[in-house]
Amino acid sequence: MFETISIAEDSRGVATLTLDRPEKHNALSAAMIGELTEAAARLGASATVRVVVLAAAGESFCAGGDLGWMKAQMTADGPTRASEARRLAHMLRALNDLPKPLIGRVQGQAFGGGLGLISVCDVAYGAEGARFGLTETRLGLIPATIGPYVAARVGEAMARRVFFSARLFGAEEAVRLGFSRGPCRPRRSMRRSRPRSCPISPVRRARWPRPRRSCAGSARGSTRRPSRRALRPSSTAGRAMRRGRGWRHFSDAAPPHGPPRSESGPGCDTSHPLRIAA
Numbered sequence: 001m002f003e004t005i006s007i008a009e010d011s012r013g014v015a016t017l018t019l020d021r022p023e024k025h026n027a028l029s030a031a032m033i034g035e036l037t038e039a040a041a042r043l044g045a046s047a048t049v050r051v052v053v054l055a056a057a058g059e060s061f062c063a064g065g066d067l068g069w070m071k072a073q074m075t076a077d078g079p080t081r082a083s084e085a086r087r088l089a090h091m092l093r094a095l096n097d098l099p100k101p102l103i104g105r106v107q108g109q110a111f112g113g114g115l116g117l118i119s120v121c122d123v124a125y126g127a128e129g130a131r132f133g134l135t136e137t138r139l140g141l142i143p144a145t146i147g148p149y150v151a152a153r154v155g156e157a158m159a160r161r162v163f164f165s166a167r168l169f170g171a172e173e174a175v176r177l178g179f180s181r182g183p184c185r186p187r188r189s190m191r192r193s194r195p196r197s198c199p200i201s202p203v204r205r206a207r208w209p210r211p212r213r214s215c216a217g218s219a220r221g222s223t224r225r226p227s228r229r230a231l232r233p234s235s236t237a238g239r240a241m242r243r244g245r246g247w248r249h250f251s252d253a254a255p256p257h258g259p260p261r262s263e264s265g266p267g268c269d270t271s272h273p274l275r276i277a278a
Contacts, residue, residue, distance in 0.1 A: 004032040006057075007039060013050035015043055015100075022058025027066040028113045030084065033091045040094035052098065054121060055105040064112025064135070088113075088145050096120040096149060106180060111135050116146030118179050119153040126171040126180040133168040154178040 002020075009015045017039055019026035026032075043049050056062060073081050095102060095117070104117070104124030110132045118124045118132075126132075134150070136143045143150065143163055151159040154177050162169075162177065171183035 002035045002039070004029060005035050005039060007043070009046075009049060013048055014053060015046070015049045015051070016053045016055055017043065019054075019056040019062060022056075022060075024066060025060035025063035025109060026056045026058065026114075027063045027069075028088070029066040029069050030087070032066075033087050037087070037091040037094050040091070040098050044094075044097075044099050049100055051101045051103065053103050053105055054095075054117065054124075056107070058108070060108035060114075061104075061106045061110040061130070062114030062117055063109055064114055085145055092116055092120055092146065092149055104180070106130055112143065113146060115179065116143075116149055119146065119149040124180040125182045125184050126174050128171055128183045130171045130174070130183065131168050132170070132174050132179060133166065134162050135166050135168075137164065137166040 004019070004021050006018045006020050007015060008018070017036075019032065021027065021029070021032065043052050069084075073084055076084075101123075102121045104121035106114075106118060106124055107127040107130055110118060110126075110130060112133075112135060115132060115134055134143050147159070147163070150162075153159075154162075158177050169177075171180065174180045175182060
């Protein structure tokens with residue numbers, strides 16, 4: 001029995017994997033990371049599931065990392081931080097290697113780890129009004145564990161663009177960057193959307209794992225061993241943040257080092273996107 005996610009399967013073999021922490025804007029907690037890893041294994045092994053829709057309850061898709069979980073990592077010792085970063089990496093890898101088509105259904109806010117989840121989907125659809133951003137650098141962090149998947153999704157040049165700016169952008173720019181298709185009308189039409197509308201060929205079920213793993217293999221050099229490339233920066237981020245102002249901004253949910261940017265231009269968005277997960 002899951003506490004932070006839910007799974008529903010219909011008669012067509014379409015399984016909907018739903019992030020179910022709407023009161024926290026579906027921020028990634030330690031419990032959710034573990035349950036998503038377990039769910040990926042179950043869905044991948046199921047003989048009746050043909051396609052998986054990754055969705056979210058409430059107003060937001062995923063606001064990134066849960067603040068309580070992240071604060072605990074900042075005060076933990078090195079081995080504990082490395083262990084937690086490894087659990088996140090294994091969760092992303094489990095979804096990335098899922099031997100069924102994975103379709104993202106995105107609404108509201110998708111920040112940080114939320115974009116990591118989108119990046120491991122085969123295709124994602126964003127609702128009109130959805131907002132995206134890799135906001136880690138506002139807090140003195142880097143998008144380390146999700147970085148290889150984001151780079152594989154949008155390309156290295158585009159990944160650098162969104163990593164360094166930490167700005168928020170809308171559904172239309174998410175399409176141009178390659179994170180999603182759409183945008184789609186929100187709410188009712190998103191709930192009614194069916195995977196058959198996606199550009200996926202109706203091949204025999206037994207042949208799905210091969211093309212999906214083949215596609216994933218093109219980026220496997222950067223995502224197969226995330227522990228070597230991403231876990232070390234993640235596990236050492238706590239020391240760097242405690243030395244500087246980043247830790248104070250993070251722990252107090254204070255505004256970052258200057259006005260954040262939005263797609264409308266510098267200084268147009270004065271909100272703190274990660275405050276919602278507090």
